[in-house]
Amino acid sequence: MNVGLADIDPIALLHDAEMRPTRQRQTLAQLLFGRVHRHVTAEELHREACAAGIKMALATVYNTLHRFTRAGLLREVAVDSGRRHFDTNVSYHHHVFDERTGELSDIDEGDLQISGLPEVPDGMEIRRVDVVVRVGFADGR
Amino acid sequence: MNVGLADIDPIALLHDAEMRPTRQRQTLAQLLFGRVHRHVTAEELHREACAAGIKMALATVYNTLHRFTRAGLLREVAVDSGRRHFDTNVSYHHHVFDERTGELSDIDEGDLQISGLPEVPDGMEIRRVDVVVRVGFADGR
DNA sequence: CAATAATTTAGAAGCTTTCTAAGTAAGGTT
DNA sequence: AACCTTACTTAGAAAGCTTCTAAATTATTG
Numbered sequence: 001m002n003v004g005l006a007d008i009d010p011i012a013l014l015h016d017a018e019m020r021p022t023r024q025r026q027t028l029a030q031l032l033f034g035r036v037h038r039h040v041t042a043e044e045l046h047r048e049a050c051a052a053g054i055k056m057a058l059a060t061v062y063n064t065l066h067r068f069t070r071a072g073l074l075r076e077v078a079v080d081s082g083r084r085h086f087d088t089n090v091s092y093h094h095h096v097f098d099e100r101t102g103e104l105s106d107i108d109e110g111d112l113q114i115s116g117l118p119e120v121p122d123g124m125e126i127r128r129v130d131v132v133v134r135v136g137f138a139d140g141r
Numbered sequence: 142m143n144v145g146l147a148d149i150d151p152i153a154l155l156h157d158a159e160m161r162p163t164r165q166r167q168t169l170a171q172l173l174f175g176r177v178h179r180h181v182t183a184e185e186l187h188r189e190a191c192a193a194g195i196k197m198a199l200a201t202v203y204n205t206l207h208r209f210t211r212a213g214l215l216r217e218v219a220v221d222s223g224r225r226h227f228d229t230n231v232s233y234h235h236h237v238f239d240e241r242t243g244e245l246s247d248i249d250e251g252d253l254q255i256s257g258l259p260e261v262p263d264g265m266e267i268r269r270v271d272v273v274v275r276v277g278f279a280d281g282r
Numbered sequence: 283c284a285a286t287a288a289t290t291t292a293g294a295a296g297c298t299t300t301c302t303a304a305g306t307a308a309g310g311t312t
Numbered sequence: 313a314a315c316c317t318t319a320c321t322t323a324g325a326a327a328g329c330t331t332c333t334a335a336a337t338t339a340t341t342g
Contacts, residue, residue, distance in 0.1 A: 020308060057322045081225045096259060099268060107259055116253040117274060118237060125279040127240060131272050133258060138266040161339055198291045
């Protein structure tokens, strides 16, 4: 349960997403989908790619994160109003956000349950439900 | 339920929040707490204040929103990673976010229920739980 | 009314994200 | 391979929101 992913083939993954298998995208796919599920921001992922020796423009990371999201490989999570967070786990689940560290972690599907989602008007649909449990030190800060 | 607030006295409100009753803060308090519950961004509130004839620096609006939040008069809602949203309704409730319009609306307390909130380690506490139901057109865009 | 402390302000600065236009790489065809 | 076409990457600029700074103003206290 949620321990990891099968080893993936970045080229096949990119092919399925109808994206050309460039060196940059292969690197990012490897970093994102290579092992366990992850939560990343563009900046973090960019730093990792550079650290791995594959320098690329930050704009490329942004472009790729958006393409992956559009392809259903990533899901965006609205946690803070400063930066965008992306989650490789696209199945239905919710999050804990640690306000000290800025770290995001999954709540296993089924642990947290929601009932009473509102009706939406005809022609509209629920796109996503974000539940973020924000935790911090009990003593204020 | 949730139709409005009693008319407030901005000076008393500011006094209770241990904030000096400046003209700017009185104006903002009036706009925020004068009638029904509201969701605002700094930019919106600033525009309203200017439209009401009380020009003030955008920085003042930010400062005041933060002070009000710290005083428990406002609550921040994490919905989009571009701007901060503040809600005058600080009681426990959740939100619907319309992705077309960028508008935020309340879900009445009790309509949407959550169970199974996670345990947090000793010394930590749950600061806030944000539930945002994101809606949009059923046909993609 | 003077003295002190808090607040406001304009503008600059900071950050994250997006845009632009030019260069580069990939895929398909011969 | 060589070629053509289209997709992708890139650096840098630009945009958008928020915070900072230092000086001027305003509120409070004695």
